[in-house]
Amino acid sequence: MSSIASRLFSVANRTVLITGGGRGIGSMLAQGYYEAGANVIVTSRTEDSLKETMDTILKNSPSQSMEVTPSLSYVVSDVSTREGCEKLASDIGPLLPDGRLDVLINNAGNAWGEPLERESGKMNWGWDKVLDLNLKGVFYLSRACLPYMKQGGETMDRYDPSRIINVGSVVGLMPQDAPTHAYDVSKAGVHHLTKKLSGDLAPYNITVNALAPGFVPSRMTEGLKSYTTFDDIAKNTPLQRLGDGDDMTGACIYLSSRAGSYVTGVILNVDGGTIGASKIPLSFEED
Ligand SMILES: NC(=O)c1ccc[n+]([C@@H]2O[C@H](COP(=O)([O-])OP(=O)(O)OC[C@H]3O[C@@H](n4cnc5c(N)ncnc54)[C@H](OP(=O)(O)O)[C@@H]3O)[C@@H](O)[C@H]2O)c1
Numbered sequence: 001m002s003s004i005a006s007r008l009f010s011v012a013n014r015t016v017l018i019t020g021g022g023r024g025i026g027s028m029l030a031q032g033y034y035e036a037g038a039n040v041i042v043t044s045r046t047e048d049s050l051k052e053t054m055d056t057i058l059k060n061s062p063s064q065s066m067e068v069t070p071s072l073s074y075v076v077s078d079v080s081t082r083e084g085c086e087k088l089a090s091d092i093g094p095l096l097p098d099g100r101l102d103v104l105i106n107n108a109g110n111a112w113g114e115p116l117e118r119e120s121g122k123m124n125w126g127w128d129k130v131l132d133l134n135l136k137g138v139f140y141l142s143r144a145c146l147p148y149m150k151q152g153g154e155t156m157d158r159y160d161p162s163r164i165i166n167v168g169s170v171v172g173l174m175p176q177d178a179p180t181h182a183y184d185v186s187k188a189g190v191h192h193l194t195k196k197l198s199g200d201l202a203p204y205n206i207t208v209n210a211l212a213p214g215f216v217p218s219r220m221t222e223g224l225k226s227y228t229t230f231d232d233i234a235k236n237t238p239l240q241r242l243g244d245g246d247d248m249t250g251a252c253i254y255l256s257s258r259a260g261s262y263v264t265g266v267i268l269n270v271d272g273g274t275i276g277a278s279k280i281p282l283s284f285e286e287d
Contacts, residue, residue: 008259012037012068015101016256017092019079019141020108022049024218025167028245029105029252030072031057036253039071041095043079043088044108050074071095079108080133082140089144100162101148103256106138106190107167111183111220113227126182134186138166138193142208151205161205161264163256166194168210170271178227187212191267198265207264209255214271216243238273 016033020026021042034040034057042050054072075091078084092101110133112126123129142164149162171180172187191210198208215221215233224233234241251270254260269275 009253009257010037011103011253011256013039013070014103014256015039015041015096016103016105017041017043017101017145018105018107019043019077019088019137020167021074022046022053024220025213025216025245025248026105026107027053027056028216029107029249031060032245032249032253033103033256034070034072035061037068037070038103038256039097041073041075041092043075043077043092045076045078047074047076050076079106079137079141080129082136085137085140086144088141089148092145093148096148099148101145103163103165104142104145104149105165105167105252106141108137109134109167109186109220111180111223113178113180113183113223115179116181126180130182130186131189134183135189135193138190142166142197146201146204146206149204149206150201156205158205159258159261161207161261163260164197164201164206164208165252165255166190166208166210168194168212168267170212170214170269170274173212173267173269173275178224194267195265202264207255207261209260209263209265210267211248211251211255212267212269212271212275213248214243214269214274216245216248237271238277241272243270243272 016038018026018030021030022044030040030042030053042053044050054074057072073095077088110130112130114125168190169187171184172191175184194208194210201208230242247270251268
């Protein structure tokens, strides 16, 4: 890295907790942060998938190619309940160098789609399952990790705040054309909670931002195949492709480094222009 890039974008030696790190976007972020020299802790409910993430990361990052050898560990957790979030916070304590957590990435999420007109209301149209994890879990885990993140007194460095990054979504900004009511609303809630917490936590030198990804192939997006194809999603994205791990990692590293240290309360769309570059259509094809 050139010296300006390493000064502004380094996350080396920072300690990062990534929820939902067993697959999908969470494991992509874990790979990126580890390669960049951060100490990474991944967490999810399934121990096997966490071990698989760790094996893949170590295989892809030979230690001789790294300037520092960061630590990589996992903790099994369920972040859909207050008790699960508090247990995770307590379990990571011994893994934190100097007791400090530099970056918390609230990435774990689930989705549910069920037509509005369905009479059974099976799974409560997803409301409890989705809000418990996607929204309430973000609040409870952020709160439980504050003792490791708050800065004050002589240790406070206004150029090196602690960071919370909440993974929202484009669908929290514009509803998608699928019956995912609870999911879309949960992500709008994540964005608003991000702004709310950013004001609360600025005095403690903690930035709180949200990443709003567009479509990134993962187990979660497999569910969308009953409504569309990945080719169609890519064609209808202004930048004409889907997102990937580098897109997500680049944005999160920006928000975690010196470069992003003056940014808080922001929803960062990383979506190929789905939200920002779309136009209201004014001419319509005849049927
Ligand atoms: N992929 C996209 O296109 C896209 C777009 C916008 C936003 N997002 C958001 O990005 C985040 C990651 O999505 P993804 O596509 O990577 O999904 P994914 O492949 O389904 O991965 C979800 C991760 O969350 C974990 N998880 C689920 N329930 C959990 C719980 N109760 N406690 C702890 N961990 C739990 C899963 O592991 P276990 O099941 O083993 O616990 C898994 O590791 C989500 O917040 C999603 O809403 C994704």
